[in-house]
Amino acid sequence: MNITVVGAGYVGLVTGVSLADIGHCVTCVDVNKDKIAKLKVGLSPIHEPGLESLMQKNIDENRLSFTSSLKECLKDTDIVYIAVGTPQNKDGTANLSFIEIVAEDIALNISKDIVIVTKSTVPVGTNEYIGGLIKAKTPKDISFDIVSNPEFLREGSAISDTFNGDRIVIGAENDKAASIIEQVNKPFGVPIFKTDIRSAEMIKYASNAFLATKISFINEISTICEKLGANVDDVAKGMGKDKRVGNQFLNAGIGYGGSCFPKDTNALVQIAGGVEHDFNLLKAVINVNNNQQALLVDKARQRLGSLEGKRIALLGLAFKPNTDDMREAASIVISTGLLQEGSEVIAYDPIANENAKHVLSNEVQFANSISEALTEVNLALIITEWREIIEMDFNNVRRLMIEPIIIDGRNCFSLDMVKDKGIEYHSVGRPAVIGETVLI
Ligand SMILES: NC(=O)c1ccc[n+]([C@@H]2O[C@H](COP(=O)([O-])OP(=O)(O)OC[C@H]3O[C@@H](n4cnc5c(N)ncnc54)[C@H](O)[C@@H]3O)[C@@H](O)[C@H]2O)c1
Numbered sequence: 001m002n003i004t005v006v007g008a009g010y011v012g013l014v015t016g017v018s019l020a021d022i023g024h025c026v027t028c029v030d031v032n033k034d035k036i037a038k039l040k041v042g043l044s045p046i047h048e049p050g051l052e053s054l055m056q057k058n059i060d061e062n063r064l065s066f067t068s069s070l071k072e073c074l075k076d077t078d079i080v081y082i083a084v085g086t087p088q089n090k091d092g093t094a095n096l097s098f099i100e101i102v103a104e105d106i107a108l109n110i111s112k113d114i115v116i117v118t119k120s121t122v123p124v125g126t127n128e129y130i131g132g133l134i135k136a137k138t139p140k141d142i143s144f145d146i147v148s149n150p151e152f153l154r155e156g157s158a159i160s161d162t163f164n165g166d167r168i169v170i171g172a173e174n175d176k177a178a179s180i181i182e183q184v185n186k187p188f189g190v191p192i193f194k195t196d197i198r199s200a201e202m203i204k205y206a207s208n209a210f211l212a213t214k215i216s217f218i219n220e221i222s223t224i225c226e227k228l229g230a231n232v233d234d235v236a237k238g239m240g241k242d243k244r245v246g247n248q249f250l251n252a253g254i255g256y257g258g259s260c261f262p263k264d265t266n267a268l269v270q271i272a273g274g275v276e277h278d279f280n281l282l283k284a285v286i287n288v289n290n291n292q293q294a295l296l297v298d299k300a301r302q303r304l305g306s307l308e309g310k311r312i313a314l315l316g317l318a319f320k321p322n323t324d325d326m327r328e329a330a331s332i333v334i335s336t337g338l339l340q341e342g343s344e345v346i347a348y349d350p351i352a353n354e355n356a357k358h359v360l361s362n363e364v365q366f367a368n369s370i371s372e373a374l375t376e377v378n379l380a381l382i383i384t385e386w387r388e389i390i391e392m393d394f395n396n397v398r399r400l401m402i403e404p405i406i407i408d409g410r411n412c413f414s415l416d417m418v419k420d421k422g423i424e425y426h427s428v429g430r431p432a433v434i435g436e437t438v439l440i
């Protein structure tokens, strides 16, 4: 099939590359000309494990190309995927302006029958809405179908998730369109779930909201564990042995960030509000997460007293490991909180330093290595569980820091692991360790 993917961001690029790899002829379109220029020479604008090499392979095999002209693509494409952003408006609703621009662009340039597939996360009813927008401007002799095909990949493991997903959801208004998109996806070998468009749109929001709920739930449990001397990691392990609970997404820590959970939970509260349902449970999930992101600043203050003039290292800045994405990263809230209290902040991320420089305050200092970040600091906060951070040398912690105190927002180490390292270690929902003593 000839496929056009509009929007070459985290989702669009991974989708385009993966569809090319299973044999389709794919063109990715983006309005960002710098991005297209990079992509044309085989360079990925984002850090995503395995993406660049798969992209190069498919460019070399003539199945993948890049352009900034959607009009050109529409001349001979069979399917158009929409994968542009749907960021959050100030009131929490999803901003559909990028989707509307693409819909208008398709309507003005459509020249043959096509299937339009929405990959972007959009509120229930949006596919019908954009279908209407396109229909109003499309010549009468041309027909199109709209399919909702929400995306479930995680950043940092996007390629692997695409080839090994739990399901592909296809929401269509007729069997013909559903079966075309089913055939397109068949080579992935991932189970396909077909439904109507509105249900497909809701599956995406409900899935993200449920996963966010698991995270806020375990974080609430972690706060209680900490007060009672229990270990939240063991509690989560014990809970997860029950298949009805499941053992995933029960990692306590400084909460969820990223480009999806924060905006999609807020959007779902607004979607519910739109039909006069007050989604109290989800509002509580969001509140818990907001508090959780600020937790390390409170813990730092409790440990050091005043934070004024204290030098504090942030280890890891991206919202999760294996990505350079800084959207809604906890490091933003934490660095702002520390600066407000008069601390000096020295930040380090193995990959996201450059992106972080555009997002964090210009008062934040950047280090080029863990050792540089730890030098002469009063305290180190672990924000992101990068492998390099999990494998850091505790000798450096003792040797370089003013006092070897770590507050770990991601529970990177078991308490046994840190017991003989000669450091003071605080984490989330677990007893502190000072030297060889676990403080229950
Ligand atoms: N990032 C994720 O992990 C993820 C996972 C699942 C679903 N989603 C959803 O997928 C959508 C895209 O997310 P993303 O993270 O890939 O966004 P992104 O910001 O990384 O990429 C969007 C791209 O669209 C381009 N664009 C904007 N308007 C355009 C236009 N008119 N024509 C062509 N290109 C245009 C932008 O330049 C940008 O490169 C969102 O709705 C998001 O909620 C994201």
Ligand SMILES: O=c1ccn([C@@H]2O[C@H](COP(=O)(O)OP(=O)(O)O[C@H]3O[C@H](CO)[C@@H](O)[C@H](O)[C@H]3O)[C@@H](O)[C@H]2O)c(=O)[nH]1
Pocket: 121, 151, 152, 153, 154, 155, 156, 208, 211, 215, 248, 249, 250, 251, 252, 253, 254, 255, 256, 257, 258, 259, 260, 261, 264, 319, 320
């Ligand atoms: O037990 C956990 C699991 C995750 N997180 C945090 O939750 C956030 C999101 O992590 P993750 O879900 O792994 O990454 P995303 O790339 O944001 O992926 C989510 O959001 C995407 C966009 O909608 C969906 O496609 C994915 O299915 C969904 O997992 C990160 O800050 C994690 O640190 C926790 O705090 N505890």
